[in-house]
Amino acid sequence: MSFFEFAKAYPEGSSSASRMAYTARHLGYCGVIILSREPERIFMPEAALMIKGIDVTFGAQAHASSPRALKSRIGSLRSRFHLVAVRGDSDETIRMASEDPNVDILIHPCDARRSMTIATARAARQNQISIAFDLSPMIHLRGNPRARWMEALHRNLQLMRKFDISPVITAGAVSHLDLRSPRDLMALAEVAGFDPHEAKEALRLPGRLLEYRRRNWVGPGVEII
């Protein structure tokens, strides 16, 4: 049951990386991936590594003002971090991220006016990019906004299934109070429209991705053992 979760740590979130790791371990996660826009500024990363019994990994969330700058930022982060994610804030960012094989995970927004396009899904499939869905609106929203969000998620999931892309789910935690246990997150995902098996695999995928990225690849299909 190697479930992994993404989290933001102080100063971008309101809990330190070690508190996130401690809470995640208590909830039953196998590992936690700290995704920050500026990984150099994370508060006390060495303290998080002191928490035993959980795999703490520091990934990076690429962020730039323009798609061109984003591409060079992804390239520079790729060599330093095992996991590079991009949050799809705009159409240009989503398009660029889905076409860049250096990106591991694209965190796609669920907006009824900006649902996932066929071109994005096809490019993500070709470049082996996983699409992540942030389930925090399920926790923080109520009523009509949540219903609209769920409607957009349904539409995105249809496209994901059509193009056979592996989804990833996360609670999008910025505080240790945002973290949910794997079973609770799976239950939320099921209510939001995921299949039970799909939700389970979605929580396992970051761990498998990390394992793959940690291997020493010198070229496509060539690994130093």
Added chain:
Amino acid sequence: MRSRLPVLRSRRRYMIFELDLEGDSSAIQAKEVMSEIASSQFSLFGDQGASKNRLRLISFDGRAGIIRFSHDHITETRAALAAICSIRGIRAAIHTKGVSGTIKSAREKYLPRLDKLKYESDGRRIEREEVSGCVIRTHGVKVDLCPDDRNKSAGSDTEYLGLTSFDLSGGHEDADGTADGL
């Protein structure tokens, strides 16, 4: 007098949950927890969905509690509890510990019998380059800190910063993250 045939009686499950609250958890009453759970359930599944689940709060001691629900609505109940982010305007999280068929076995399996660690109020100040503020409370290695700059926790709706003693250089290198290992 039994009003129903035994075969028509609904099957029940009992779930132990733990409340993680920002600030003092003893300030929250059982009634407030139940009304928040019910509100979350109504919001997620509507009146019709809620009517099928028969959710009831059995007990709540300020930290952990037991709820009863219909045996075929485990996912819905978990989701309703997970969708709670605040109680009476205070940031909170409800973590489910486990589900069982009787109250007795639920208590035996999932309720911690002896909780040595208690929340302690602390008045110490932390002065560091990255973070400064007043320690609100500690619980084992967990430290809640009220930052001097309130904008530090902006965006997460939390009042305090969640840290551990490792962050404040209080942890030993061999510590395993538990109070005993310190």
